[in-house]
Amino acid sequence: MERKISSKPVDTTKLSPMMRQYWSVKEKYLDQLLFFRLGDFYELFFDDALIASRELELTLTGKECGLEERAPMCGIPYHSSESYIAKLVKKGYKVAICEQVEDPATAKGLVKREIIRVVTPGTVLETNMLDAGANNYLCFVYREPGKDHFAVVFSDVSTGEVYASQIESDWKKRVLNELGRFSPAEVLLNESAGECALIQNFLNDRLHIRPEILPDSFFTWDVCYRTVAAQFPDCDIRQMSREGQNVIIYALGAMIEYLTQTQKHGLESLQHLELYSDDQYMTLDLTARRNLELTRTLRSGEKKGTLLWVLDKTKTPMGKRLIHSVIEKPLLNPTAINKRLNAVGELLSDSIRLDQIRGILQDIFDLERLITRIVYGSASPREMRSLQFTVQNLPQLKEAVGEVKSVYLRQLIANMDPLEDICGLISCAIDDDPPALLKDGGVIRKGYSKELDSLREIVHNTKGVLASVEAKEREKTGIKNLKIGFNNVFGYYIEVTKSFLSQVPAEYIRKQTLTGSERYITQELKELEQTILGARDKILVLEAQLFDEVRSQVAEQSFRVQSTANAIAWLDLYASFAQVAFENNYCRPDVDLSGRIHIQDGRHPVVEQMLKDTLFVANDLLLDKAENQIAVITGPNMAGKSTYMRQAALIVLMAQIGSYVPARAAQIGVVDGIYTRVGASDDLASGQSTFMVEMSEVAQILKSATENSLLILDEIGRGTSTFDGMSIARAVIEHIANRKKLGAKTLFATHYHELTELEQSFFNIKNYNIAVKKNGDEIYFLRRIVRGGTDDSYGIDVSRLAGIPEEIIQRAQQILKQLESGNMPSVKAKKQKQPEPMVLVQQDDSELVRRLKEIDIEKITPVQALVLLSELKARI
16 A cells, blocks of 8 residues: 655755755655665655654654754665665555765765655565565556556566556456456556546455556657657557557556656666467456465465465576466467477476476576666676576576477577676676675676776785885885885885985985984875775775676676576476476376366365375366256265365366366366356455355356356355345356356356256256265265265254254254254244235236236346345335
């Protein structure tokens, strides 16, 4: 959640010169915390100081500023600022860094200061502020004024990735899906997009982000066009504009301008632009991603217990980010999917090669973020060495992959540049064990610069240098007792006893007369003195200059480094999938466009890993577009219905990301979306009950799904009365079963046993149940899916397993017997008038009869049925 900062007006005419300089900068950055460099500290003043002292638990002091009251002030050491900035950004603040841009020693008057960067949640570069295994996206949503044409752009400044897509139809679903898929850290909107309450509510309630609305000045067509063309010269900008993608150009142009204003420089790292269409990927809305626990568990939000946890055996940070992205973007093209499977299969078939590749990948650092920091000029000496250490492994990695057959692996090898020139440059220039900070010295390797080596020799061997000069002067003058000394008044001097004064050269300049000797200086000695006394400072300045030169040379090769990093990430991903398949005995799925899902001995990839010591019962699944379109699954709670349905969805998803799957065999006809309605929860913040949430989700599924989708529906209709719920559940199934209305492949779990009768009426519905063995009062869940329905929910038996007191269990059994026999158990009470029997339709209620006759059972949707039931009930 972005924080806004209010700054009280200040009478700048009364401020001291330094504080006037501060305020002239602050007035331009009122919504940011201003880190103002003073010597070795970043200082914050006025409201900024009050906020920072509270949020960072810093001591609040004051500074004379020319006003009647001292200005509130707090500060942090500049060399340890990253950790403080990280805390503030995490809390939702933006931080503007105002740096000294000239040497204080040579400055005349006030040191010149400028904003060098604004750190925002979506523009973080610092390693300790980022999750190595996840991207950090800045998002821009642009809406064409007066129309429902949208563009969404996602940029990870730390890795140089930019993704852009245009959305013209069904924007309410598709824009929110993209926001949920990328989970940005910061969101920007134009004014038209900011007027969409749906987007604002989604960002606030689901992603917990307060978006920033950019003014119209960001959206001048000529400026945006030129900006995009300059930033992405390899992109055919004219073709984009001809195809009506003006919204993308506006969005990209505005984002680049925002980054220019906040980052000031370094945008040349943004080179990878991918224009994509969301119909390239399987539809996975936020509900499906949460219910299937793809990257976070529902209960704790952790990685352990998710599909990502199972599949992520990657060795590099680039691979970890990529696998996270791939899991949330399953493909729809069987050709591309099978090419991925070919790459995984080739690595899986050679365990020795796979082990070698993974062993080398373990020594690869985060190339993407390293090169970005180098481009921005913020990489430390140790990060430069990390780059060199990584690059020196590339030839070995290419050799380990060797000759390969799969198309994708061959492409990776072709794109993997050994970067030998970069490796050589850093190896020659940077010391093997450089300090963490440039100011500590010792960064540049000995032998790289003669000037630097000379200065170091002077500092480390001052006595030797002076002895050499002394010996030279003795030899030149013939004065055997000539010596060089030093004092704080004259500095270095040459001392000659009076007996040798006649041999003193004319160029010696007398500085002091003593009783038995004279002291002289020479121009050479004075220059040497300046060299010796200023050598340490010169060393630091020269090292900084040389380091910047090396860093700039490496930055110029950023495209090559990024391309290589991308190839390593994909190799890491394929190797991870191969390793997981080997360890867990996965099979290669047959992926096609048949519309048929046939899984033999399928297993839940996460549950079987969580229950390592327990045998997981495998089950088959058959869904198609013919007589096996819908599976109605009955059985008791805790028996495994939800696990079975989720495992089916996960196996399909795994196949479509190019992974092997936990089964003996699997044919996966590509699905265009997975939609889930699982579990029950209130949304109290918006005033919605469990049943309203359930019905809203079902309505959205029925609206969004197609005949090529996979639906996972668990206990539809349980949030209301039995007859209402059963009626809605049946109407939903009938709607899905009707090919003219939907016809999607569906797994439908229910406790309404009456729904098993649908198998007799619809050729494309089949009944299944969870096998249960009952021995007296004991029940055993066999976890096996078998054909046929069941007429027993075993609810009372499950209640006994849950620990319900035995007397309650026995009473429940008595009531159940009475209900099953048709005799409602009576409750003794004081005399009271019994209500009259309710008549559903009065004989003279012709309007109600007319409404009932008008209902077309074949065409009415579940939600319409629910509304109609409510109206009729109210009328009765």
